[in-house]
Amino acid sequence: MEIRKVLNNNVVLATDSDGSQVILTGRGLGFQKSAGQQVDASKIVQVFTPTSREDYVTLRDFLVDISPEYVGLARMIVDAAEAAWQTTFPQALIVALADHLVFAVKRAETGTVTAHPLKAEVSHLFPNEYQLAQRSVAMAREQGHLPLSDEDAVAITLHFVNALAFATSDLSKTFAMTEILAQVFDVLESAYDRDFATEDVNTARFITHLRYFFARAASGQQLSEQPHAFNTSVRDSFPEAAQAAQKVRAVLELRLGTTLTEDAATYLILHIARLTGNLRKDPR
Structure with a gap:
């Protein structure tokens, strides 16, 4: 070159x-x-x-204002994430992580590290990304000799989630999605009077479904192709899930400022039915 x-x-x-x-x-x-x-x-x-x-x-x-060592370490973290999820991230993730490392070191050196306000939600909702983020923090300490805090795993998790869902450097949508997901589970746990462990495969699938929904909603591409009879049949087949889905739908529409299509609402019912053990077969 x-x-x-x-x-x-x-x-x-x-x-x-x-x-x-x-x-x-x-x-x-x-x-x-x-x-x-x-x-x-x-x-x-x-x-x-x-x-x-x-x-x-x-x-x-x-x-021009950042040490290449930070860029190299960010590249190593992204390489590990790409290998783990068999995907390719946009170069914006390297920039975002390098920038985070710079400010994380400054916070550690000045003693201004504070608890992340979304730690509980992030570790619960995105366990796989959080686990890899913890490995990333360990990598930064061991190979980059950077004094990162355990709290940095939360922010790195959000960068991973953001790159997977929205492919942008703007974390605002990911912050909002995390808060909405937590609110959705509050509604479901109240409706069914039980907790939902993210280690359960159906809970993980439900979270993944909602993450894809957020991405589609953000780009104005909700599902809308099923016949009316199919949507009616699903509501009639799973009345309890349909009732819970109506409450979740209200939260989503209020927080996102958009109206769910009937197809989106139907798939929400199916995923809630599977989440709660009322659906034996994968709807897809």
């Missing part, structure tokens, strides 16, 4: 083999280098491919 512009000693703008512009990070990558020279590939920590001029400016401004 050929250097187009040296942004600082650790960050350069370069041209890839296919002619596209990329931002490269790595310790000493731009040291005593100039435009037209070849990049030392052995020093590259991460390759970022801007998708627009705005994206380039955002990445440039962020990367």
